[in-house]
Amino acid sequence: DVKVTQSSRYLVKRTGEKVFLECVQDMDHENMFWYRQDPGLGLRLIYFSYDVKMKEKGDIPEGYSVSREKKERFSLILESASTNQTSMYLCASSFQGRTTEAFFGQGTRLTVV
């Protein structure tokens, strides 16, 4: 079974803190993604990585950065957390190719107070 594991299910952080969300996959997938999910807005892509150290901005990259030092691990970084970044964050991975499905982690519900 493919496993995409996000380090935390629930996280509460203070405004201005630097926040790290970690994601690990065990299927040797080339692609990894970070999405943000908000009610009524669906899933919006924050960043996408297609190889180690390679990244591409998604639709809403502002306020976020990413790191991919190893193939299996993709980190999302909130440089200075703000209350409007309170959301559900979903990590996904896939093999390269438009026809392949993406596998999702369980999600991290982040609350910034």
Add this chain to the structure above:
Amino acid sequence: AQSVTQLDSQVPVFEEAPVELRCNYSSSVSVYLFWYVQYPNQGLQLLLKYLSGSTLVKGINGFEAEFNKSQTSFHLRKPSVHISDTAEYFCAVSGPGGGSEKLVFGKGTKLTVNP
């Protein structure tokens, strides 16, 4: 650029009734289409996908979808729903090639199955 429109944000139905969740897409290139399901407090799970070939695609849990190129639609159907089908359903289209194989999602449809 691709986009996906899910026409209904919420669909309430009674158990054992049929259901159709509607999805329209826009794209200037050939598309690959997906339906994902998200049960409460979980990540997304693939229900089915259309890549090529037969326009009627069967997925898990008795769901099926029909690709209609002329109407740019990919509606999801189930002839008889169960309480356990209560979840949020997302339609998605894969992005352009050349290394940017991103999925573009619709805003989701919440299916509530009532007894």
